[in-house]
Amino acid sequence: MVSLPTNPTNSSGEMYIHNYVGMVGVPMDLYPDFPDDRGTVFLTEHAKFDTEIVSKITKHLNENKTVIITSGLLKALQGKGIEKILEVEYTDGKHW
Secondary structure (H helix, E strand, C coil), X not given: CCCCCCCCCCCCCCCCHHHHHHHCCCCCCCCCCCCCCCCXXXXXXXXXXXXXXXXXXXXXXHCCCEEEXXXXXXXXXXXXXXXXXXXXXCCCCCCC
């Protein structure tokens, strides 16, 4: 499991999460649109602006491909169909 540090100073939300994941050695290419042709897709909270993201995630999973989402995207998609895919709920709980 990868532990990501807190957001850098002056950042917002998941703005730099791709950088952190890349720095721990996970190779990735960034795309402005959902990459249907990739085996694994990593989606952050910014994907919430795609009104069809839940159906794209469903299609990708039905093709036996992998989708990884952040807790920020989970929170943004609650009540918008993500609960039909995942049996998990964002609670904003913090455990220190």
